[in-house]
Amino acid sequence: MEVFIFDYLAFLLKSLTLVVLFALPIVLIAAAKNHKNQDETAQLKIKHLNDELEAYQQELDEHLLDKSALKKLYKARKQQKNTDATEDKARVFVLEFDGDMQASGSEHLADLLTILSARIREQDEVVVCLESGGGYVHRYGLAAAQLERLRQQQVKLTVCVDAVAASGGYMMAAVADTIYAAPFALIGSVGVVAHVPNFHRLLKKHEVDFEVLTAGEHKRTLTLFGENTPEGRDKFIEDLQKTHELFKQFVQQKRPQVEIKKIATGEVWYGQEALNLGLIDGLQTSQQYLQTRCQEANVYKISLEKPQPLLEKLGINLVKVAEKTWSRWQAKAQNLPKA
Structure with a gap:
């Protein structure tokens, strides 16, 4: 009996595998055709x-x-609808x-x-x-x-x-x-945040050079793979603070009732x-x-x-x-x- 069950399960799995192998290409072709012919206008x-x-x-x-009670309610709703229609x-x-x-x-x-x-x-x-x-x-x-x-x-x-x-x-x-x-x-x-990982030391450990070439003093402040400098870091923080100031000004303009120093802490x-x-x-x-x-x-x-x-x-x-x-x-x- 156990042998019969295992044989049956093996046959069932093989059958399902064949169905998937034959059906999947058909489904993919049909989907591609359907997508091509479909009007994508929202x-x-x-x-x-x-x-x-x-x-x-x-x-x-x-x-x-x-x-x-239901009859009275329907009558009242009908009268209300007639009133609403004229308004x-x-x-x-x-x-x-x-x-x-x-x-x-x-x-x-x-x-x-x-x-x-x-x-x-x-x-x-x-x-x-x-x-x-x-x-x-x-x-x-x-x-x-x-x-x-x-x-x-x-x-x-x-x-x-x-x-x-x-x-x-x-x-x-x-x-x-x-x-x-x-x-x-x-x-x-009401704040600004930036996450910048740096892999320079990891690359240096494995003797991999990564050069960052720029034209313009602040074209790149912090980078993922280059060596970051204190000057670049300071400039990056300065840019964050400028963005925060713009955010604060925007909120203050739209909602003058708020005490901006109190709420603009992030x-x-x-x-x-x-x-x-x-x-x-x-x-x-x-x-x-x-x-x-x-x-x-x-x-x-x-x-x-x-x-x-x-x-x-x-x-x-x-x-x-x-x-x-x-x-x-x-x-x-x-x-x-x-x-």
């Missing part, structure tokens, strides 16, 4: 949050209320920004703002649900500049932070007219502390704020979605796996406090 997705919320509430009411209600557009080191979502954000700019009115509002621990200064400076376009159009901008808006993330948030954060969201980190604060320091304007989650706005305005969540290649749908996306691994490593490296 599709605009619009979700009316009022309708979504009402549908959920209606489903709950059907389970909780008796027929008589020129305010409109709220909800965007999401989930930041990484490169602030790679800024291109997506810019496209959405360009789409909105042709139809948005001064009485409308844009809500950005922002999550970012920061990254490269120039990339987050660009993302903040994209949000600045709304201020130039005299459109109200609200930023909601549920988890973190630190460093470059707070640079973006500071552009808003109003900032809301969850009670334990991490806010602030520290992060939880929501309640950030509120006391003037870094934010209120404590509530993004869902709380949007639920409130649904009672007063038509709320639309908008996004741009590109068609997914077949291989990505099958989960064979090494880039995404690498990005997630890198993000996890960064989170551990930041030594964020854990509850």
Whole structure:
């Protein structure tokens, strides 16, 4: 009996191997063909949050209320809809920004703002649900500049932070007219940091020369493989301080109520502390704020979605796996406090 089972398992494994060997090339060819023929133009997705919320509430009411109460409720809702149809209600557009080191979502954000700019009115509002621990200064400076376009159009901008808006993330948030954060969201980190490893001594130990040739006194201050000098190190620190000064000036300009010397130390604060320091304007989650706005305005969540290649749908996306691994490593490296 045992021999039969082992023989059967061996046969099964061989069969699966053959299936994989024959099927994999077909899948790869089909995926390549599909990707080639696919229109890569991003599709605009619009979700009316009022309708979504009402549908959920209606489903709950059907389970909780008796027929008589349900009938009265439907009648009241119908009358309210007729009233709303005659009113020129305010409109709220909800965007999401989930930041990484490169602030790679800024291109997506810019496209959405360009789409909105042709139809948005001064009485409308844009809500950005922002999550970012920061990254490269120039990339987050660009993302903040994209949000600045709304201020130039005299459109109200609200930023909601549920988890973190630190460093470059707070640079973006500071552009808003109003900032809301969850009670334990991490806010602030108005500072600048740079990590520069140097392998010069290791190369020297193994008798490997690495030359850094420049034209211009400060073309290279610190390098990875060359021999760093005290003068180069001092210049690098000077550049960091200049960048920090620009960051401080930006925050002070956008939020004049903050005591800049007190908050520009590179520290992060939880929501309640950030509120006391003037870094934010209120404590509530993004869902709380949007639920409130649904009672007063038509709320639309908008996004741009590109068609997914077949291989990505099958989960064979090494880039995404690498990005997630890198993000996890960064989170551990930041030594964020854990509850």
